[in-house]
Amino acid sequence: MSGLKDAGHLFRFAGLFVLAFLVFLVVRAYVVPKSFGEYGHYRGAAIGEIAAHPVKFAGRQTCETCHTDIADIKAKGAHAHVNCEACHGALAAHADDPMSVTPVKPDSAVLCARCHTASAAKPASFPQVDPAEHSGGAPCVTCHNPHSPIIGSDFTANAAKGGAK
Amino acid sequence: MSGVEGYMYPNEVTLYWSVLIVLYPFITGLVAGAFILASLERVFRVEAVKPTYRLALLTALAFLLVAPLPLILHLGHPFRSPEMYFTPHSTSAMAMFGYVYMWYLMAVLVFEIWLDYRREIVLWSQQSKGLMRTIYKIMALGSSNIGERSLHIDDKVGWIVTLIGIPSAFLLHGYVGFIFGSLKANPWWSSPLMPVVFIFSAMVSGIAAVMLLYMAVTKLRKQAIDMRCVDTIAMYMFYIFIIDFSLEMLDLVHRVYEADESFRTLNFMVHTKLYFSQIVLQIFVGTLVPLILLFITQMVKLPEIARKRIYVLSGSLILISVFAMRWNVVIGGQLFSKSFIGYTTYKMALVTREGLLVAIGLTILPLFFLWALVKLLPPWPDKDLHEAAAGD
Numbered sequence: 001m002s003g004l005k006d007a008g009h010l011f012r013f014a015g016l017f018v019l020a021f022l023v024f025l026v027v028r029a030y031v032v033p034k035s036f037g038e039y040g041h042y043r044g045a046a047i048g049e050i051a052a053h054p055v056k057f058a059g060r061q062t063c064e065t066c067h068t069d070i071a072d073i074k075a076k077g078a079h080a081h082v083n084c085e086a087c088h089g090a091l092a093a094h095a096d097d098p099m100s101v102t103p104v105k106p107d108s109a110v111l112c113a114r115c116h117t118a119s120a121a122k123p124a125s126f127p128q129v130d131p132a133e134h135s136g137g138a139p140c141v142t143c144h145n146p147h148s149p150i151i152g153s154d155f156t157a158n159a160a161k162g163g164a165k
Numbered sequence: 166m167s168g169v170e171g172y173m174y175p176n177e178v179t180l181y182w183s184v185l186i187v188l189y190p191f192i193t194g195l196v197a198g199a200f201i202l203a204s205l206e207r208v209f210r211v212e213a214v215k216p217t218y219r220l221a222l223l224t225a226l227a228f229l230l231v232a233p234l235p236l237i238l239h240l241g242h243p244f245r246s247p248e249m250y251f252t253p254h255s256t257s258a259m260a261m262f263g264y265v266y267m268w269y270l271m272a273v274l275v276f277e278i279w280l281d282y283r284r285e286i287v288l289w290s291q292q293s294k295g296l297m298r299t300i301y302k303i304m305a306l307g308s309s310n311i312g313e314r315s316l317h318i319d320d321k322v323g324w325i326v327t328l329i330g331i332p333s334a335f336l337l338h339g340y341v342g343f344i345f346g347s348l349k350a351n352p353w354w355s356s357p358l359m360p361v362v363f364i365f366s367a368m369v370s371g372i373a374a375v376m377l378l379y380m381a382v383t384k385l386r387k388q389a390i391d392m393r394c395v396d397t398i399a400m401y402m403f404y405i406f407i408i409d410f411s412l413e414m415l416d417l418v419h420r421v422y423e424a425d426e427s428f429r430t431l432n433f434m435v436h437t438k439l440y441f442s443q444i445v446l447q448i449f450v451g452t453l454v455p456l457i458l459l460f461i462t463q464m465v466k467l468p469e470i471a472r473k474r475i476y477v478l479s480g481s482l483i484l485i486s487v488f489a490m491r492w493n494v495v496i497g498g499q500l501f502s503k504s505f506i507g508y509t510t511y512k513m514a515l516v517t518r519e520g521l522l523v524a525i526g527l528t529i530l531p532l533f534f535l536w537a538l539v540k541l542l543p544p545w546p547d548k549d550l551h552e553a554a555a556g557d
Contacts, residue, residue, distance in 0.1 A: 006315040009308035010322065013279065016306070017271070028251045041254055120172045121504070 057085050058095035066098065070147055077148025078127075087111055087146070108140040171507030180499045180511045183519040185235035187495045188527055190341045190363065191488050192232045195531075197338035197364065198371010199225040200274070200330060205401065207327040213397035219281065219544030220382065221375045226274050227535035233266065234527055238518055258347070262340055269337050273330040279304070280323040282542050284311045288550045300541070338367040345494060352427035353498040358416045365409035370487035372402045373480040378535070380477060386545075392469055396462075399476050403459040406483065410452055413490075430505040438500050438508060443493045451486020455479035 038044025063084040064071040074080055085091055087106055094101045109131070118128040129135075135142070143151060169178055203221035205211040237243045249263040279286075287309050290301035339360040345351075346359025376398045383390045420428065435443055458479045462472055496511050514520035 006310060006312065007318050009283065009306060009310060009315070010318070012306040012308055013276065020271075024250070031247075032251050036252060041252070120506075121174060 055092050056090035058090075058092040060084055062095045063091070073145070074147040077145070078150050079147060108144075108146060109135070109137065112140040112144075112146070168510035168512065169507065170509075171502070172504050173502045173507040173509050174504060177499075177502050177507075178509050180496065180509065182495050182499060183239065183511075184492075184496075184513055184521065184524045185239045185519050185527070187488070187491045188524055189232065189235040190338075190367075190495070191370070191491045192228050192235070192527075192531070193338055193341055194363070194367030194487060194491075195371045195374050196225045196229045196232060196269075197334040197367040198369065198373075199228070199375050200334045200371070201368050202372045202375050202398070202401075204327050204331050204334075207324060208331065211397065211401075213393050214401075216391045216394045216545075217375055217379045217398065219278075219542075220379055220539075221371075222274065222278050222281065223538045223542065223544060224375050224378055224531075224535055225371075226270075226278060227538055228531040229266075229270055229274060230534055231527060231531045234530070235524075238523060238527075241518075258340065258344055262344075265333075265336055265340060269330075269333050273326060273333050277323055277326045277330060278542070280319045280326065283319055284316055285542075285547060285550065287311045289547075292550065335364055338364050345498070350503070351498050352425065353431055353501070354494065356416060356419075358412060358419075359494075362409070362412050362416060365405060365412055366487050366490055369402060369406045369409050369483055372398060372405065373483040373487075376402065376476065377480045377484075380473070382539070390473065392472070395476055396472065399459060399462060399472075399479070402480075402483070403456070403463060406452070406456060406459070410456065427505060430501050434497065434501050434508060438510070439493055439497050442489050443497070447486050447489035447493060451482050451489055455482045455486070 033043045033045065035044035035046075036042070039047070060083050067084075074082075088103055089106075091101075091103055094103050113131045116128050116131075118130055122128055131137075140146070140149075199221045202214065203218050203225070206214050206218045233246070237246055240246075249260050250267070253263065254260045283305070286301050286304050288311070290298060290305045291309070293301060342360030342363030345354040345363075346356050348354045376395060379398075380390055380395065420431070455478070458475045461467070462475055467475070499509070500511065501508050516522050
């Protein structure tokens with residue numbers, strides 16, 4: 001028994017550890033959200049909260065219900081695979097109330113350069129230019145129809161009318 | 166683009182791991198090295214280094230307390246940092262490290278220091294006055310048993326804790342090397358030798374730091390430096406530095422001989438952007454010069470004053486070399502493009518959250534912690550203490 005008595009201080013130190021561990025467990029139970037780990041390493045309730053956010057994108061099909069003329073041009077052009085809202089931005093508000101929410105026309109000199117500025121990382125087959133050298137700062141829609149951008153296609157004549165109506 | 170040569174992928178242009186991430190492995194390395202020096206006396210019974218035993222433990226604790234600060238400053242959101250403990254991601258090496266850190270801090274360092282100082286803590290709690298008396302009373306955990314049997318038990322348990330501490334110190338610092346070495350996407354880092362190189366350079370830097378601190382503190386106390394102790398430390402530092410240098414050269418030879426697709430790029434980087442920090446600072450000034458100096462002290466019987474000067478110079482150069490090694494690993498690994506046809510530049514800020522001033526502050530901060538620890542737990546024998554009140 002005297003051995004235990006002589007090691008008493010070690011039990012006190014061990015007791016501190018146990019106490020610290022218990023405090024950790026209590027704090028953990030308090031601060032970790034209840035739904036944490038429900039589906040994975042995140043707060044399960046976050047899914048419902050995110051789903052409750054208002055929808056911002058209308059989707060291509062919604063745009064094409066009204067803008068049939070543009071959809072026809074685009075379907076035959078090089079941008080057929082590009083979604084409307086990739087260039088025009090999220091427009092669910094416009095789709096819900098087309099009369100009072102009118103989208104702003106994108107600045108083609110900035111927008112087109114985002115994808116078509118020359119870069120060694122892009123495939124050689126992808127159309128790319130040095131914008132300053134190529135157009136001298138003029139908006140791309142001066143010559144290109146953004147919905148069917150290859151010059152010489154049937155729709156180039158519409159170039160000036162360019163964006164969403 | 167300013168600072169960019171050739172082609173960089175967009176996410177490679179800016180360096181995200183700054184000088185603070187250089188500082189982090191440097192500081193944890195000092196911790197591991199200082200602890201290994203302490204274990205020389207405790208486990209391997211190298212009696213000559215005994216005067217540095219307690220100072221080494223306190224140095225390790227002071228630097229370990231500062232070790233997470235560079236990471237917290239780098240990441241921001243300090244209040245989120247406990248989440249690493251509350252909801253750890255078992256597949257993340259970084260997340261698991263939080264537990265390694267806590268284990269090393271509490272179960273190894275704090276416990277070992279407490280056991281080693283317990284006799285003095287009890288006596289101080291009885292003989293000091295005012296606030297210090299209260300602090301020592303709390304530290305004694307209400308036990309005043311410092312009988313022979315009780316201290317013998319402390320000694321045995323302390324030995325076991327140190328024994329467990331050695332692999333823990335290796336785990337602590339080996340992990341830092343592992344974090345880099347396991348990144349297969351980066352050819353500058355990806356190497357199984359990385360954890361081993363990190364451990365040995367950590368041991369050298371920690372031993373050098375404790376040696377310098379011991380010499381400085383002894384000088385400040387106007388006491389005589391125990392030359393047998395410093396000579397022994399320098400000898401161990403020399404041998405471990407040879408192993409460290411050999412491992413780094415082995416890694417280099419392996420890279421040169423393997424010469425994989427990244428070699429031309431990395432070779433160019435070492436000869437241009439990293440020339441000063443790697444070739445000049447790390448290899449020539451920080452490694453070859455101290456190795457030659459320490460070799461001379463091992464071969465020639467030099468007078469005491471010459472040996473002291475050589476040890477101070479070598480120790481300082483070794484610290485610079487190990488810091489340069491961390492710099493070359495962390496910053497070097499971000500300077501080149503995975504396309505292997507471009508390089509970027511690291512421009513260190515001065516007064517930002519991750520700038521030079523913060524880095525200097527974090528390097529000095531452990532010395533303040535050490536000063537406070539030395540005030541609280543003086544590592545040298547206290548002549549005023551008497552055993553009158555000993556025992557229950």
